[in-house]
Amino acid sequence: MKPASFDYHAPTTVDEALALLEANGPDSRLLAGGQSLVPMMNFRLAAPPVIVDLNRIPDLAYIEDHGDVVCIGAMTRQRAVESSALVADKLPVLSAAIKLVGHLPTRSRGTIGGSIAHADPAAELPMVLQALDGAVVVRGPNGRRTIAASELFQDAMTTSITADEILVEVRLPVMPAGAGYAVEEFARRHGDFAVAAVTAVILREGNRCASARIATAGISSHSERLRAAEQVLEQHGLGDGAIARAAETAAGMVEPLADRHASAGYRRQLTQVLTERAVRRAAGR
């Protein structure tokens, strides 16, 4: 199918884009990489009367080292993130996860900010934002504000970014030296949406677990941190028993979706298996 008609605007600055959102109100929709929105428009699941295309705003594409945080412009292509030496060095878990986002040709266009703002329940990038305790910077009519990952995702494809705001930057704290990580994903084929995925980032001190981060994708209506499972590891270490208990805790605390790909029960089981695998692999590095 083909998309419905729309008015097209391609601003070259964020200020212009914000003015267009204000002028057009709820009719307008931001277009980032388009790898989710345009398919939805082709199927007429979405028919926004006004498209504000962010692809002509050069200032929104960058990857910058700010010491203890890496700042990535919202319109940075997933492919640029994938091939970034800075990301590989400071945020290796992001390098690992981004290879699971769609396919090479969709990563050429797809953006880090677009994927996070779209908040598909199965998307990998919100999971990484959660696992690294990152944040996004948004700009709106009242200026800039920073939204922590824990405050961002509200429901499937629903975030706390308001309709008159634009996600302009993704901020990810640099992983501590020596932190282990693993992204475990179950999908029917490579590049498919995750039926379930778990990311673990573990900072080990001997047999102790100094800090654990466990985040999901594809399991619930939105990506979430599994704090209670993390605490099991932080309190009981990284032995087999503790890891098994953390995985059980993870499975017990999620509220899995049910769809044609997997029942809720199956997703709960996957949560347990993938958490155990991810933690084991992250702790073993």
Place this chain on the structure above:
Amino acid sequence: MTRMVDVRLTVNGKTCEGRCEPRTLLADFLRDDLSLTGTHVGCEHGACGACTVLFNGEAARACIMFAVQADGADIVTVEGIARGSALHPLQAAFHQHHGLQCGFCTPGMLITALDSARQPVAQRIRGASGAVRGALPLHRLSEHRHGCDGGRRDDAARAGLERDRLR
């Protein structure tokens, strides 16, 4: 009445111009306005890969991009990869090894294979093993979802790359 937009872009080395609605997909613009029908339209949601073109040197799905977004861009379609009347080594290898079945997806597979071959990962693998063989990750082509152009394309693509030396 929808406002029409002018689109001026380079396709296979030639400057092309057209006028279309903003909602016109790049794949349809190439086919209907520029009569370049080698770019095929399959699933229309970016999964099957039949519409893949090089957009400023990188493989991208032309069915989930608007033509107006390609204004000023450099596009290469399957029509642009042969060297004069000689098939590109990848095309020749697909042909020789019968790396296709019905052939509908093949234009997109060729473009994805071409881009994958230029990836740093491919270069690294070649550097380590001293050979191109294995340089093309199988999943890159398994990303194409028509299903009928089975596994032979991977062997064909590798053979083409060996001959092509990735250039």
